[in-house]
Amino acid sequence: MRKISIFELTPGMVLAEDVMNFEHQTILAKGTELTDVLISRIELNGILSVFVEEPGSGSAEIPEDYGPAPQQPRRDVPPPPPGSSAEFAPSNPSYSERIRNSREFKEYKRDFDLATDEFKFKLNDMVENNSAIDTGELLQEPLKLIEKSGSGSNTFDMIHNMRDYDDLTYAHSMNVALLNYVAASWLGWSREDRELAMLCGMLHDIGKLKISHSILTKPGKLDAIEYKHIQKHPIHGYKILNEKGVNEHIQNTALMHHERYDGSGYPLQLSGESIDRFARLTAVTDVYEAMTAARCYRGPLCPFRVIEIFEDEGFEKYDAEFILTFLSNVGATYVRNACLLSDGREGEIIMLNKERLSRPVVQCGYDYVDLMKHPELTIQSLL
Ligand SMILES: [Fe+2]
Ligand SMILES: [Fe+2]
Numbered sequence: 001m002r003k004i005s006i007f008e009l010t011p012g013m014v015l016a017e018d019v020m021n022f023e024h025q026t027i028l029a030k031g032t033e034l035t036d037v038l039i040s041r042i043e044l045n046g047i048l049s050v051f052v053e054e055p056g057s058g059s060a061e062i063p064e065d066y067g068p069a070p071q072q073p074r075r076d077v078p079p080p081p082p083g084s085s086a087e088f089a090p091s092n093p094s095y096s097e098r099i100r101n102s103r104e105f106k107e108y109k110r111d112f113d114l115a116t117d118e119f120k121f122k123l124n125d126m127v128e129n130n131s132a133i134d135t136g137e138l139l140q141e142p143l144k145l146i147e148k149s150g151s152g153s154n155t156f157d158m159i160h161n162m163r164d165y166d167d168l169t170y171a172h173s174m175n176v177a178l179l180n181y182v183a184a185s186w187l188g189w190s191r192e193d194r195e196l197a198m199l200c201g202m203l204h205d206i207g208k209l210k211i212s213h214s215i216l217t218k219p220g221k222l223d224a225i226e227y228k229h230i231q232k233h234p235i236h237g238y239k240i241l242n243e244k245g246v247n248e249h250i251q252n253t254a255l256m257h258h259e260r261y262d263g264s265g266y267p268l269q270l271s272g273e274s275i276d277r278f279a280r281l282t283a284v285t286d287v288y289e290a291m292t293a294a295r296c297y298r299g300p301l302c303p304f305r306v307i308e309i310f311e312d313e314g315f316e317k318y319d320a321e322f323i324l325t326f327l328s329n330v331g332a333t334y335v336r337n338a339c340l341l342s343d344g345r346e347g348e349i350i351m352l353n354k355e356r357l358s359r360p361v362v363q364c365g366y367d368y369v370d371l372m373k374h375p376e377l378t379i380q381s382l383l
Pocket of ligand 2: 172204205286
């Protein structure tokens with residue numbers, strides 16, 4: 001099977017996987033032969049890519065007795081159109097490079113930039129001119145981004161590669177808002193709560209607008225006084241939002257998103273369920289967003305490396321249900337993805353290990369490499 005852009009679908013192609021909408025409802029079943037009407041239906045659901053059978057491959061099922069069959073590794077992004085700049089990219093571009101070169105990503109990035117610019121204007125207007133917060137209006141653009149991305153995994157892939165910003169507040173907050181929406185849907189929250197989670201993400205760091213720009217953008221390590229200033233942003237944020245009289249979960253998220261489940265956070269050292277549910281969710285997505293952000297010396301971190309950092313740090317800092325649901329869905333996004341192991345072998349991620357999400361089972365040719373049993377190996381990158 002292969003994953004292709006909906007722009008490349010043609011009648012007669014056969015779906016190799018169920019096609020799900022963002023609500024996790026199946027809209028077309030695996031094995032369906034596509035027609036013009038069905039392709040339009042996929043498009044209308046905002047889905048950007050689907051898995052189809054290779055021509056002449058017959059059923060996607062592998063009979064159990066026959067053992068593993070060599071499979072086409074998942075390629076998430078279609079090849080660049082002839083003549084595009086991407087055509088001249090290195091012959092073996094990385095997973096991130098392929099996403100960034102895709103038409104879907106370029107469109108997403110354009111929409112994201114517009115949404116973020118507008119968000120920046122509204123946020124500054126709120127803080128500097130003391131204007132009212134229209135939460136319904138704030139939600140419009142990020143909701144459009146979610147609708148266009150089509151599924152949790154797609155949104156996730158896009159967010160994961162939106163990393164060329166030297167931005168500590170606006171693009172970060174927009175990404176946390178989108179991650180909150182996706183994470184809340186993975187948790188089965190209602191539409192109302194998903195939208196509220198999105199607003200919480202958008203406004204969680206609003207207090208940073210009260211922190212001096214020189215501290216926020218200081219390239220080196222912060223000294224103790226500067227760090228104390230930064231640590232006041234949750235209180236500043238809470239005050240701004242409290243004065244505006246917004247929903248109390250939004251106020252609480254601004255105040256509590258740096259609190260930790262085990263009481264090790266700030267500013268109030270709250271613990272457990274005394275931390276607002278929306279702040280507990282935002283704690284996970286906020287840290288994930290910050291960890292995956294590209295630095296000047298590297299691109300975005302491999303998601304399995306990020307999961308490993310969370311695992312090494314220990315889950316007790318976070319709400320167990322939220323962190324496990326989030327990370328297992330992040331991992332699941334990359335099942336069937338081609339990857340490069342640290343010993344130089346290329347393979348395909350075929351199964352997650354529930355006890356250690358950063359160490360899935362990888363199929364290399366006819367070998368199954370269970371990374372749980374090979375601590376010396378890691379996933380170096382996605383291909
Ligand atoms: Fe923050
Ligand atoms: Fe943040």
